[in-house]
Structures are given as structure tokens and as C-alpha cells.
Amino acid sequence: MVLIQRLLLLPVLLLGIAAVSFGLSRATGVDPVIAIVGERAMEDPAVVAAARAQWGLDRPVAVQFLRHVANAVQGDFGTSFRTRRPVGMDLAERLPATLELVLAATLLGTLVGAALALLSARWPHGLLDQAVRGFASAGVSIPVFLAGLLLLWLFATSLDWLPGPGRLDARLTPPPVWTGMLLVDAAWAMDWAVWRDAARRLVLPAAALGWGIAALVARLLRATLIEELARFHIVAARSRGLSEGRLLLDHALPNAMVPALTLVSLSFATLVAGAVLTETVFAWPGVGAYALESARTLDYPAIMAVTMLGGVALALSGVVADAGQAWLDPRLRDR
Amino acid sequence: MWRRALASPAALLALLVLGFWVVTAITVPWWGLPDPTESVGRRFQPPGGAFPLGTDALGRCVLSRTLHGARLSLPLAFCVVVGAAALGVLLGAIAGFLGGAADWLLSRAADIALAFPPVLLALAVAATLGPGLLNAGLAMLAVWWPIYLRLMRAQVRGVMRMEHVQAAVTVGSTPAAILRRHVVPLCTTPILVALPLDLGQVILLGAGLSFVGLGAPPPAPEWGLMVAEGATTLHRWWLVAGPGVAILSVVLACTLLGDRLREQGRG
Numbered sequence: 001m002v003l004i005q006r007l008l009l010l011p012v013l014l015l016g017i018a019a020v021s022f023g024l025s026r027a028t029g030v031d032p033v034i035a036i037v038g039e040r041a042m043e044d045p046a047v048v049a050a051a052r053a054q055w056g057l058d059r060p061v062a063v064q065f066l067r068h069v070a071n072a073v074q075g076d077f078g079t080s081f082r083t084r085r086p087v088g089m090d091l092a093e094r095l096p097a098t099l100e101l102v103l104a105a106t107l108l109g110t111l112v113g114a115a116l117a118l119l120s121a122r123w124p125h126g127l128l129d130q131a132v133r134g135f136a137s138a139g140v141s142i143p144v145f146l147a148g149l150l151l152l153w154l155f156a157t158s159l160d161w162l163p164g165p166g167r168l169d170a171r172l173t174p175p176p177v178w179t180g181m182l183l184v185d186a187a188w189a190m191d192w193a194v195w196r197d198a199a200r201r202l203v204l205p206a207a208a209l210g211w212g213i214a215a216l217v218a219r220l221l222r223a224t225l226i227e228e229l230a231r232f233h234i235v236a237a238r239s240r241g242l243s244e245g246r247l248l249l250d251h252a253l254p255n256a257m258v259p260a261l262t263l264v265s266l267s268f269a270t271l272v273a274g275a276v277l278t279e280t281v282f283a284w285p286g287v288g289a290y291a292l293e294s295a296r297t298l299d300y301p302a303i304m305a306v307t308m309l310g311g312v313a314l315a316l317s318g319v320v321a322d323a324g325q326a327w328l329d330p331r332l333r334d335r
Numbered sequence: 336m337w338r339r340a341l342a343s344p345a346a347l348l349a350l351l352v353l354g355f356w357v358v359t360a361i362t363v364p365w366w367g368l369p370d371p372t373e374s375v376g377r378r379f380q381p382p383g384g385a386f387p388l389g390t391d392a393l394g395r396c397v398l399s400r401t402l403h404g405a406r407l408s409l410p411l412a413f414c415v416v417v418g419a420a421a422l423g424v425l426l427g428a429i430a431g432f433l434g435g436a437a438d439w440l441l442s443r444a445a446d447i448a449l450a451f452p453p454v455l456l457a458l459a460v461a462a463t464l465g466p467g468l469l470n471a472g473l474a475m476l477a478v479w480w481p482i483y484l485r486l487m488r489a490q491v492r493g494v495m496r497m498e499h500v501q502a503a504v505t506v507g508s509t510p511a512a513i514l515r516r517h518v519v520p521l522c523t524t525p526i527l528v529a530l531p532l533d534l535g536q537v538i539l540l541g542a543g544l545s546f547v548g549l550g551a552p553p554p555a556p557e558w559g560l561m562v563a564e565g566a567t568t569l570h571r572w573w574l575v576a577g578p579g580v581a582i583l584s585v586v587l588a589c590t591l592l593g594d595r596l597r598e599q600g601r602g
Contacts, residue, residue: 013450149562270452
């Protein structure tokens with residue numbers, strides 16, 4: 001039921017997202033024509049008029065909005081003022097780098113967070129539990145850019161165990177593009193030198209971005225595990241003589257992990273967009289860095305596309321999370 | 336609730352840390368520290384001597400800049416959270432009290448605002464308004480108000496079903512009087528509990544916006560900006576250490592305090 005309600009509201013939400021991102025891009029005090037033709041050409045009215053006509057900026061705002069929505073639905077997000085290429089093409093080129101980073105961060109964060117939560121729930125209120133709770137509080141309190149710099153300083157600058165910023169050593173030739181994710185492409189091309197370098201460069205940004213996820217997962221999963229452990233089926237299983245470890249893994253975890261998994265799937269879209277700061281710190285050529293460059297140069301077809309796609313991704317991930325939850329937890333299906 | 340929350344040593348420590356920063360923010364101009372925006376020594380001096388946290392690329396005292404930074408980040412975050420809470424509470428009360436079309440419109444507006452990833456929305460708003468501390472604040476306001484609207488709306492709808500409100504409706508009190516006297520006083524606790532946690536998160540986002548150059552412009556001693564300035568020369572760790580510890584300590588204190596309050600509010 002909740003799922004159906006959500007699906008019915010989705011068009012309203014999507015239209016709202018488009019309107020907000022469009023409105024934001026038009027609310028800039030700066031005339032976008034400056035960004036297109038440059039400041040010097042602004043004095044030539046013919047050039048300005050031609051640019052306006054070419055980019056459709058001479059039409060009424062409502063017409064521009066409707067045309068933009070119609071184009072966006074067909075996958076056309078306009079042309080970037082900055083790169084002079086279709087924004088869709090720019091994004092398609094940069095999305096794999098972000099996806100690779102976010103997937104690695106999510107995997108790392110979920111596993112570490114789950115491990116910490118299990119340790120915490122096994123011996124609640126002990127010293128270990130206190131440490132995990134401290135880590136969880138610190139994890140949600142440390143800015144991701146600071147975590148990134150700390151990791152860079154420790155492992156790249158001081159210890160020199162891992163390479164610094166960047167996605168691949170400039171001296172290496174990237175593998176032929178297949179998925180755009182370096183690890184996948186390098187493995188496909190069996191270019192293990194590239195794979196090794198790419199993997200070593202992925203560790204730090206993934207850890208910086210995954211730190212927060214680990215903290216969130218540890219917090220939530222610890223709470224649900226402890227709640228679950230107090231329930232009757234656990235008491236019954238314990239009285240049959242099952243070991244505490246078995247109880248935790250086989251009987252408490254399957255029920256307790258549903259909210260945590262929902263959280264992870266919900267935060268995935270946020271992470272893709274939130275990669276802005278991580279990508280800045282690690283000079284990672286992804287969507288986040290693209291969004292920032294666009295914001296700095298008032299490249300508003302690009303800003304609008306990124307904002308809109310971020311909103312759409314988050315809205316859809318909400319629906320997916322609901323569906324996933326219903327699939328994992330049969331009790332939610334008929335509600 | 337506050338007294339019980341403060342019974343734990345962690346919460347007390349958090350309150351002390353926050354107290355330190357608030358006192359610093361108010362009184363630091365009279366501490367006799369070097370001017371935070373003027374060059375007062377050699378460039379890149381490591382910590383020690385006259386400069387306990389060293390000097391930066393322009394020979395400015397990092398300690399003085401870090402302490403003065405509290406005068407920017409804290410008031411900004413405070414205004415954003417209070418402003419977002421005021422706006423959200425007002426609109427949430429209207430939505431919950433009136434119901435119907437007003438509720439639908441306001442709730443959908445909140446849905447749409449919450450549909451954007453926070454960093455991205457703040458980035459887009461800050462880019463639209465142009466860089467600057469005030470604009471960064473407005474950008475964060477845009478991110479936070481719908482959270483309070485939802486919170487308040489749910490509260491009001493719950494309270495409206497209570498008997499004393501039904502009684503007030505029956506005896507013919509005016510809607511404004513019902514809302515003010517019988518509903519709103521019962522709705523404030525969850526809002527107040529949420530404030531410290533959000534304060535921390537707003538400081539975090541604000542530092543992030545400054546870090547990417549959409550917050551306070553140089554030479555302001557803003558923490559996020561200072562971290563950005565030190566980010567390219569990590570072997571001079573003291574450039575980042577001061578503002579980094581400042582951000583972390585404030586946000587961690589807010590988180591700990593907020594967590595304790597929430598636990599108390601629940602049980």
C-alpha cells in the first residue's frame with residue numbers, strides 16, 4: 001500500500017524536482033549569456049541576440065521549462081556552457097568513476113559497520129561496545145573532506161604506503177573503455193599493472209566516503225540486533241543450547257539487517273551526489289567534481305542536470321528501498 | 336530531561352566543549368591574539384614559540400585564526416538551525432492543523448525539497464546565490480526546513496487527536512487559541528531534542544561548502560576554508576590540524592549531546 005502511494009506520488013515529485021532545479025538555475029543574478037559568449041562579446045548586441053536565440057533563452061520562461069522537461073525525458077539535458085558538449089555525454093563519461101567509488105565505499109562501509117555492530121551486540125555495554133559507539137559518533141561527526149585529508153596525510157604523505165590523489169598513474173595507459181569502471185575494464189583487458197594501481201588509488205577515497213556509512217550501519221544495526229536478541233525466539237533458541245555466536249548470526253541478524261540494508265540503499269543515491277567533497281579531495285574525475293566545477297562556473301545546464309538527476313535518483317532509490325524491504329520482510333507486504 | 340541527559344560524563348564533556356567554543360566565540364577579540372587576517376610572522380612556521388599552532392601560507396597565526404573561526408561557524412549554524420526550525424514549525428503546524436489541501440501542498444513541497452541529496456541542493460542554491468557566508472546559510476536553510484516541517488506536522492496531527500483538544504473544539508475555542516494553548520506546547524519536545532544533532536550537521540555541511548569555495552571568501556578565518564587552504568600541502572599538517580580539530584570537536588559534542596537527549600526523550 002505504502003509502495004503504491006509512493007508510486008502514485010512519484011510524478012508529482014519528479015515534476016517538482018525538475019521545477020526546483022530549473023528555478024534555481026534561472027534565479028542566478030548573472031545573465032547566462034555572459035557564460036556563453038564571454039564578457040567582451042557582451043557589448044555586441046548582435047552576438048548576444050544570436051546566442052540567446054541559439055540557446056533558446058529568448059523564449060518565455062514557462063516555454064523554456066516545458067521544453068527542458070520534454071528534452072530531459074528523452075535524455076537530452078542540453079549543452080554545457082563550459083565543455084560545449086551535451087551534458088548527458090559529460091555525465092555518462094564521469095558517472096562510472098563515481099559509481100566505482102561509491103560501490104567500493106558502500107561495500108567497505110557496510111561490511112565494516114556490520115562487523116562492528118555484531119561485535120558490539122555480542123558483548124553489549126562492554127569496553128568493545130563503548131569503543132564501537134565512540135567510533136560511530138565520531139564517524140557521523142567527521143566531515144568527509146577531513147577524513148579524506150587525514151587518510152591522505154597518514155597513508156600517502158607520511159607512511160607512503162598508498163599513492164596520493166588521482167584515479168590512475170599518469171604513466172599508465174588506461175584500458176579500453178568498456179564499463180568505464182577501471183577495475184572492471186582492467187580485469188577485462190587482463191592489464192594487471194593498471195588494475196593494481198587503480199585498486200591502490202581506490203582504497204583511500206573509498207575509505208573516506210565509507211567511513212560515514214560504516215558509522216551509520218554500526219549504529220543502526222547494533223540497536224536492532226540488541227532489540228532482536230531480547231525477543232522470544234532467541235530465548236527459545238538459547239534454551240535449546242545454541243551458542244551465542246550462532247544465535248547472533250543465524251537468528252538475530254537476518255531480522256535485524258532489514259532496516260540497515262534499507263538505510264544503505266537509501267544512502268546510495270545521496271552518496272553519488274555527496275561524492276562532491278570526496279572527489280574534490282582525491283582529484284577523482286567523477287560526477288561530484290563535475291557538479292562542483294559547474295557550480296563554480298555557473299554552467300547552469302550542467303548544474304540543473306546534475307541536481308535533477310540527483311533528485312530523481314534519490315526518489316527512485318526510495319521506491320527501490322521500499323520494494324526491497326517488502327521483499328525481505330513479508331510482514332510489510334500487505335500493509 | 337536535560338538534567339538526566341547531563342548525568343552521563345560524555346554528555347557533560349560535550350557540554351563543556353560547546354561551552355568553551357561559545358565563550359571563545361564571544362570573547363576572543365579581547366584575548367590579545369594576533370590579528371587573524373594579517374600576516375604577523377614568517378610563512379609556514381611549524382607549531383611552537385609565539386605561534387602554538389604555527390603560521391600559514393601568508394604568515395598568519397593558525398591558532399588565532401582557528402579561535403576566531405568560532406565567530407563565523409557557530410553563529411551561522413545557530414541561525415540556520417533556529418531559522419529552519421522556526422520556519423518548519425510554523426508551516427508544519429499549519430499543515431497538521433488545517434489538513435486537506437494546505438497539508439497536501441506543504442507536505443509535497445517538503446517532499447520535493449527532501450528529494451534532493453543535501454550536499455547537491457546546498458551546492459546548487461549556493462551556486463545560484465553566489466559564494467558568501469550568508470548565501471551558504473540560506474542554502475543550508477533550504478536543506479533543513481522541510482525536516483522540521485515533517486517533524487512538527489506529525490506531532491500536531493498526533494496531538495489533535497487527544498481528548499483535551501477535542502474538548503476545546505467542542506466548547507468553541509477559536510482555532511488560533513486551540514493551536515497556541517492546547518497543541519503547540521505539547522509538540523515542542525521532539526523539536527528541541529533534534530536541535531543539537533542538527534546544529535552539528537549544519538556545521539558539517541557549512542564547513543563542506545566553505546571547503547569547496549562556496550562559503551566565506553578569503554581571507555576569512557572560516558574552518559572549512561582554512562582546511563581547503565592547507566589541503567594542498569599536507570606535509571605542513573598544522574595548517575589543517577587546528578581547524579580540523581575545531582570542526583570535529585564541535586560536531587562531535589553536538590552529536591553526543593543530541594544522542595543523549597534523544598535517548599532520554601525516548602525512554
